[in-house]
Amino acid sequence: xxTIVTQSPCCGETTNPQFQKLNAYLDTLxxxxxxxxxxxxxxxxxxxxxxxxxxxxxxxxxxxxQRFGISHADxxxxxxxxxFFTVTPKGKIQVNVCMGTACYVNGADKVLREFERVLGIQTxxxxxxxxxxxxxxxxxxxxxxxxxxxxNGKVFGKVKPEQVPxxxxxxxxxxxxxxxxxxxx
Amino acid sequence: xxxxxxQEALRSAFLQHQAVIGSRLGIENSNNCSILVCGGxxxxxxxxxxxxxxxxxxAALHKKEKIVEATISGCFGxxxxxxxxxxxxxxxxxxxxxxxxxxxxxxxxxxxxEIVQRLLYVDPAxxxxxxxxxxxxxxxxQQRVALRNCGLINPEVIEEYIATKGYQALAKILSETKPxxxxxxxxxxxxxxxGGAGFLTSKKWAYARGYHNEEKxxxxxxxxxxxxxxxxxxxxxxxxxxVIEGMxxxxxxxGAHQGYVYIRAEYPLAVQRLETAIQQARAYGFxxxxxxxxxxxxxxxxxxxxGAFVCGEETALINSLEGKRGEPRTKPPFPAESGLWNKPxxxxxxxxxxxxxxxxxxxxxxxxxxxTDTSKGTKxxxxxxxxxxxxxxxxxxxxxxxxxxxDIGGGIKNGAQFKAAQTGGPSGGCIPAQYLDTPIxxxxxxxxxxxMGSGGMIIMDEHDCMVNLARxxxxxxxxxxxxxxxxxxxxxxxxxxxxxxxxxGLGCAEDLKELQSxxxxxxxxxxxxxxxxxxxxxxxTLKYFxxxxxxxxxDKSCPAGSCTKLLHYDIVxxxxxxxxxxxxxCPVNCISGSVKQVHTIDQSKxxxxxxxxxxxxxxxVIRH
Ligand SMILES: Cc1cc2nc3c(=O)[nH]c(=O)nc-3n(C[C@H](O)[C@H](O)[C@H](O)COP(=O)(O)O)c2cc1C
Ligand code: SF4
Ligand code: SF4
Ligand code: SF4
Ligand code: FES
Numbered sequence: 099x100x101t102i103v104t105q106s107p108c109c110g111e112t113t114n115p116q117f118q119k120l121n122a123y124l125d126t127l128x129x130x131x132x133x134x135x136x137x138x139x140x141x142x143x144x145x146x147x148x149x150x151x152x153x154x155x156x157x158x159x160x161x162x163x164q165r166f167g168i169s170h171a172d173x174x175x176x177x178x179x180x181x182f183f184t185v186t187p188k189g190k191i192q193v194n195v196c197m198g199t200a201c202y203v204n205g206a207d208k209v210l211r212e213f214e215r216v217l218g219i220q221t222x223x224x225x226x227x228x229x230x231x232x233x234x235x236x237x238x239x240x241x242x243x244x245x246x247x248x249x250n251g252k253v254f255g256k257v258k259p260e261q262v263p264x265x266x267x268x269x270x271x272x273x274x275x276x277x278x279x280x281x282x283x
Numbered sequence: 284x285x286x287x288x289x290q291e292a293l294r295s296a297f298l299q300h301q302a303v304i305g306s307r308l309g310i311e312n313s314n315n316c317s318i319l320v321c322g323g324x325x326x327x328x329x330x331x332x333x334x335x336x337x338x339x340x341x342a343a344l345h346k347k348e349k350i351v352e353a354t355i356s357g358c359f360g361x362x363x364x365x366x367x368x369x370x371x372x373x374x375x376x377x378x379x380x381x382x383x384x385x386x387x388x389x390x391x392x393x394x395x396x397e398i399v400q401r402l403l404y405v406d407p408a409x410x411x412x413x414x415x416x417x418x419x420x421x422x423x424x425q426q427r428v429a430l431r432n433c434g435l436i437n438p439e440v441i442e443e444y445i446a447t448k449g450y451q452a453l454a455k456i457l458s459e460t461k462p463x464x465x466x467x468x469x470x471x472x473x474x475x476x477x478g479g480a481g482f483l484t485s486k487k488w489a490y491a492r493g494y495h496n497e498e499k500x501x502x503x504x505x506x507x508x509x510x511x512x513x514x515x516x517x518x519x520x521x522x523x524x525x526v527i528e529g530m531x532x533x534x535x536x537x538g539a540h541q542g543y544v545y546i547r548a549e550y551p552l553a554v555q556r557l558e559t560a561i562q563q564a565r566a567y568g569f570x571x572x573x574x575x576x577x578x579x580x581x582x583x584x585x586x587x588x589x590g591a592f593v594c595g596e597e598t599a600l601i602n603s604l605e606g607k608r609g610e611p612r613t614k615p616p617f618p619a620e621s622g623l624w625n626k627p628x629x630x631x632x633x634x635x636x637x638x639x640x641x642x643x644x645x646x647x648x649x650x651x652x653x654x655t656d657t658s659k660g661t662k663x664x665x666x667x668x669x670x671x672x673x674x675x676x677x678x679x680x681x682x683x684x685x686x687x688x689x690d691i692g693g694g695i696k697n698g699a700q701f702k703a704a705q706t707g708g709p710s711g712g713c714i715p716a717q718y719l720d721t722p723i724x725x726x727x728x729x730x731x732x733x734x735m736g737s738g739g740m741i742i743m744d745e746h747d748c749m750v751n752l753a754r755x756x757x758x759x760x761x762x763x764x765x766x767x768x769x770x771x772x773x774x775x776x777x778x779x780x781x782x783x784x785x786x787x788g789l790g791c792a793e794d795l796k797e798l799q800s801x802x803x804x805x806x807x808x809x810x811x812x813x814x815x816x817x818x819x820x821x822x823x824t825l826k827y828f829x830x831x832x833x834x835x836x837x838d839k840s841c842p843a844g845s846c847t848k849l850l851h852y853d854i855v856x857x858x859x860x861x862x863x864x865x866x867x868x869c870p871v872n873c874i875s876g877s878v879k880q881v882h883t884i885d886q887s888k889x890x891x892x893x894x895x896x897x898x899x900x901x902x903x904v905i906r907h
Contacts, residue, residue: 135624137606138586145548145587179608179765180589182548199511199705199741200667202755208892215870215890236510236592236759238549239517241667242362242674259892 116150120158124165131167140166140176144183153187189224189231191269193217196246198237205259206245210234212259213247216266229273230266286568288576290454293445300446303352307371307435315350316393317371320380321434323358323520323552330382331355331366337385351393357521359434360675361421364404369416369434376416377402407671407693421672424691426653428661429477429514429637430677433521438556441563444524450569452643453528456535457577462492465536472647473659474639478504478595478632479710479737480812481658481725484639487629490619491537494627499539501530502604502623502630505546505553506588508595509708510759512739514663515633517675519546519553522637523560527583529636531569532643534581537629542583545600548590558585592709592763593813597630598622599765610765611811632737634663654680658724668705668741669696678723685719688742699744702843703827707736709756709763710816712823713749732823734816748843749828750835754782756820764813771814774805778821787848790836798825844906847891851907854895856881858903865895865904 123146129136143162148154154177163173177183195201195210210232214220217230224231240246243255249269257265287293307317318338322331338353345351359367364378368388375398377388384402391397403412404419416422427433436443444450456465470485491499503526507515519526530542546554561583564570572580586604593599594609601623603609622628638660642650653660658680664687667673671693678687684704688694695701703713712733714721721727725735743752757779766772778801781794802818809815825832834842841849854865854874859881866874866882873889876882884895896904 135605138604140606141589141603142587145589175608176606179610180591182588182590197510199708199739199755200673201511203668203741203743203747203752211890212870235549235590236508237512239507239513239553240362241511241513241665242365244667244673260894 119150120147129166136166148183153184189229191230191273192250193232194235194248196238197234200241201245204244208259209245209257212262216262288568290458293450293454296445300442304446309374318353319356319369321359321365321367322355323517333382334366334380334385337382341389354437357433357438358517363673374415378404421691425677426661426679427677428641429634429663433517438521438523439559441567448644449524450528452640453531454575456532457575457579462536468647472642472650476632477634481735484635487619488536491627491629494620496627498626499537500623500626500628501534501539501542502628503530503544503633503636504630505544505633506595507547508592509737509739511667511741512665512737514665514738516550516553518633518637520556523557525637525640526633527560527564529639530583531581532639535579540580543604544585545588545604548587593765596812610767655724657726664738664740666692666740669744670742671696680724681722683720683722695744702743702745702747705741707734708739709759710819711736712819715827732826746843748841748845749824749831751786751846753821753824754786757782760817768810770805770808774801775817777801785835786846788839850891852884852889852895853905854882854884855903855905858901860901864898868894868898
């Protein structure tokens with residue numbers, strides 16, 4: 099996740115493994131550049147690309163536009179419309195605080211504010227070391243566990259503001275471990 | 284996998300697998316033990332899968348003594364008490380089970396037949412332990428039609444759906460019913476759309492059937508945008524095949540051969556279950572070419588949403604399916620005439636579609652006698668907020684709010700006072716206590732300034748500020764407005780500014796008038812349903828909770844004690860013994876004072892978190 103894409107993949111000569119996966123995915127779609135309905139798979143492709151790269155850098159947008167045979171403006175227009183897509187990298191540890199109604203009336207705003215306070219960033223921002231980012235989302239459908247926080251896909255239910263520092267610390271330790279492994283390997 | 288080509292083949296598959304469902308329903312006697320563990324998103328979070336694995340591990344160890352099968356099922360609805368484990372054939376209902384409890388259930392209950400008392404549900408009213416789900420008040424008053432298979436079958440095994448007579452309605456229709464007769468049967472049932480507007484399903488189908496075109500589409504709206512609602516998610520996680528069968532029947536009725544499910548990306552588990560179910564249905568021959576040798580072709584593809592609330596609106600959804608920005612289209616033309624790629628299209632909600640196989644299994648007459656004069660059948664609500672039993676409830680139309688909140692929902696959390704129920708999400712309104720006895724149907728909810736919506740029901744108590752709630756919904760609307768038309772884009776922003784000012788204690792009398800007139804303009808002139816209904820939360824709170832608005836504006840106080848800008852924490856010197864507990868727990872270190880000295884709060888730094896008040900054992904910290 100979050101590899102900053104620097105090599106130009108446009109000529110298809112990159113060895114970036116994520117990019118090769120994207121390429122393979124696009125191949126399976128067998129896009130016919132003359133088919134007026136070809137755009138219907140654009141959003142699915144963007145989802146896939148974001149799951150590979152962690153965000154949708156311009157270079158990837160341009161490449162996807164080429165493969166679909168549509169303009170870059172067409173692709174970036176779609177990306178900017180949907181909240182799910184992001185064009186800037188997020189933190190390695192993505193904190194998502196549910197601000198759906200059920201979570202809100204059970205104090206989700208206090209939990210969100212505590213994350214902002216402890217990490218020293220606002221919602222939508224990334225910490226300067228690129229480790230954490232905070233987003234608020236609207237209902238993950240686990241309202242019975244309100245207030246709900248998901249961090250890198252793991253769901254935390256009935257979160258109290260007092261627990262926030264502990265939760266962060268837990269992820270920080272894990273992340274440091276992973277980094278250490280990478281360095282040692 | 285066996286392809287099922289004929290009605291007879293389907294029937295024999297049913298006979299072959301019905302025993303397992305029969306024993307769960309208590310119709311069939313069986314010595315085998317079957318264990319269901321709920322595995323919806325809510326319980327996934329609390330380890331449903333680990334519990335199943337543990338049961339399976341023990342079952343393998345003891346396979347000589349007893350045949351035990353343990354599987355995951357859809358949501359049982361009683362999320363407050365999850366994860367839930369049901370043990371058949373006794374149908375014992377264990378709540379809040381942890382992985383470490385599994386061994387005890389296995390040793391005692393499954394091997395020796397002794398019920399594990401400590402894991403049973405305790406009725407808060409009578410303090411008695413209850414063994415089976417039927418006797419639990421939460422379930423007693425429910426009637427499950429759309430949710431009939433959720434928590435009964437393993438959603439990842441198509442045979443279990445077939446064992447509930449699944450796909451038999453489709454088989455019968457394809458072999459002996461004309462499309463017009465299908466629509467007539469839907470008309471007789473009286474089913475109205477469950478996605479919000481309550482449009483008659485038969486009418487929508489008849490319009491789409493009436494437009495001749497070689498290509499038509501069926502779209503299942505699984506965008507479930509109302510934040511705080513999870514009905515559709517649970518149906519897809521617990522019983523995707525019902526939705527698929529409903530879509531095929533709809534396709535046959537209008538003459539479509541392709542369906543799409545447009546589903547929220549925020550629901551990964553539902554997406555996965557749905558995709559599994561579609562693959563199975565295809566392998567069995569319920570989807571694809573020449574379904575059950577009827578000559579009818581139909582297939583379904585899944586498309587993900589990308590986090591835009593407006594895409595729940597049908598024309599915006601269609602634009603999004605085409606790979607465009609999800610902006611609504613001007614109506615007319617309605618999708619039934621010109622929808623996806625300008626072809627006749629119907630858009631139906633998940634719950635609407637899940638009802639359809641049940642209607643054809645039991646007949647329109649059966650369905651028609653459930654509910655009220657204008658609203659037939661049942662409705663699923665996602666009950667959440669300040670309520671004891673958070674979960675999914677399905678009740679006949681016409682049930683009162685009081686029954687849902689107090690009999691099924693078990694009343695308000697922590698013994699607090701009920702203030703309002705919010706239905707219809709950002710498009711709906713707040714219903715105050717004086718309307719608790721209103722029977723719920725489309726018309727009566729609209730007449731008291733709310734709406735049925737898709738089924739979100741958030742319960743609020745005395746600590747919830749209604750002005751702040753209206754502000755919360757508007758903030759949502761402002762974020763989600765697609766910006767295509769000015770009244771919605773600018774008007775809602777202006778309303779949000781006013782509401783923010785009021786909750787900050789800076790409101791004035793004119794603000795109330797301006798809110799009212801802005802609301803009317805936005806309602807009358809917005810292009811799509813999002814804008815047209817966005818003032819509802821403001822209007823309904825103005826109507827029923829004017830006293831709270833006035834308190835914020837004129838007294839600069841928030842009666843619910845929730846608007847932080849209007850709150851102050853202070854230490855009463857006479858009561859403070861200087862124990863330092865508050866100072867040690869203040870997250871921003873704004874309390875000063877030394878041991879055994881009176882402490883004081885620096886108001887300029889206080890973030891009003893309330894920690895000091897919770898920590899002070901001497902009642903010295905007051906909030907005002
Ligand atoms: C802003 C807005 C959001 C909507 N969101 C949903 C939704 O999340 N799910 C849904 O089924 N219908 C939603 N609808 C209603 C749909 O436009 C449409 O009426 C419905 O899907 C039709 O299905 P039904 O007839 O089965 O109810 C929404 C409408 C509006 C105006
Ligand atoms: S009412 Fe709002 S959401 Fe609907 S088209 Fe206008 S700006 Fe967009
Ligand atoms: S309310 Fe919170 S921030 Fe304010 S003084 Fe008390 S503990 Fe400190
Ligand atoms: S906790 Fe209460 S008694 Fe102790 S120092 Fe604070 S205000 Fe005083
Ligand atoms: S409102 Fe937060 S999970 Fe539903």
